[in-house]
Amino acid sequence: MSTRIGVITFPGTLDDVDASRAVRYAGAEPVALWHGDHDLLAVDAVVVPGGFSYGDYLRAGAIASLAPIMREVVEGAAKGLPVLGICNGFQILCEAGLLPGALTRNEKLHFVCRDQKLRVENAETAWTSGFTRGEEILVPVKNAEGRFVAAPDTLTALEAEGRVVFRYVGGNPNGSAADIAGVTSENGRVVGLMPHPEHAVDLLTGPSEQGLGLFSSVLGTLAGAPAA
């Protein structure tokens, strides 16, 4: 039976189709999850994709973090369910308390949309185990609120514990603290990043196929772990 990876759709989600395609390219079965449901449909992992859930009202990700499906995701994450948040999904995971810090307006206020080089800083998370530490990947970044901030002691702890997963290389697009593009939870099962690996899985539409590595990594992680 193939691995089933849930992809959540909120009102205003944009990248659920690309995320589902990336899941399929990696060899898993994408399972559509609906924001208003209290059911993860027994998936093996969850992707919270990008977009503008609830129109970014209040704060990006704030309303979505309280959606019924997110209560299930938070409960699942507590039991080790691998969760990947991309862009707005990263913002949602921070608002839900699954990841530390917050994402704020880009330093120059511009919506930045470009291909961005990232360095993999931690190749031991559920979503990066197929990479090697120090490897560089090229994926699109597209956001207006991608500037990662956290309290100084939180930043120190993230660095000390190796919980910075991706760092911007060749220019910080938004003024993120310490060039941080993505972070992980204490147990390495939850990962969030602002750039879009799901847009870099096919040379027809993306700058590389290196984004696929996150999705194939979680398959490897799940295959190597005893069933929950």
Next chain:
Amino acid sequence: MARVVVDVMPKPEILDVQGQAVSRALTRIGVSGIEVRQGKHFELEVDDSVDDETLHRIAGDLLANPVIEDWTVTRV
């Protein structure tokens, strides 16, 4: 029913790029010497049964993000 105001502001150490942009725009209408920080103002119509503890909880749990924002709760 009571009226409650919740004001939410970016923490002093958080770079407020929107406030900076407003400050710069002020110079374009000929006003200098003003620095703006931009926040949010919520007006709540609150049932008398809602206590202060609940008000502070909703402010800290939803209206503001404690990682980046401070807030005040005022009954008016």
